[in-house]
Amino acid sequence: MDELLDRSTAQQYASWFRALADPTRVQIVEYLARHARPMSVGEIVAAVGLAQSTVSQHLKILTDVRFVLVEAVGTARHYRTNDACVDCLPSAADVVMGRPAPHPNGAC
Numbered sequence: 001m002d003e004l005l006d007r008s009t010a011q012q013y014a015s016w017f018r019a020l021a022d023p024t025r026v027q028i029v030e031y032l033a034r035h036a037r038p039m040s041v042g043e044i045v046a047a048v049g050l051a052q053s054t055v056s057q058h059l060k061i062l063t064d065v066r067f068v069l070v071e072a073v074g075t076a077r078h079y080r081t082n083d084a085c086v087d088c089l090p091s092a093a094d095v096v097m098g099r100p101a102p103h104p105n106g107a108c
Helices: 007-019 023-035 041-048 052-064 083-096
Strands: 068-073 076-081
Touching: 007 052, 023 041, 023 052, 023 068, 023 076, 023 083, 041 052, 041 076, 052 068, 076 083
Parallel strands: none
Antiparallel strands: 068 076
């Protein structure tokens, strides 16, 4: 019997794909992942070349789905990739395409 992907997992995957549906957000995640260290908004703004308010809005969307984690450093906020979630993304794509893959773990 063919079963549907459970609704909560489907909703989580959909939120990930929506978060990555913007090329700037893909660039931000890739930039943070490649540098593998917490970065200030200013550093990200300099790399992306957009206004700080625009980058901050993109970072909010990415933190809402937990692709990016934020930590307070004094009065600043630093951002880094959530490796657990980024590692789950290929599996999510496999599941959506009908290939067997594990469900996301609780860290995502």
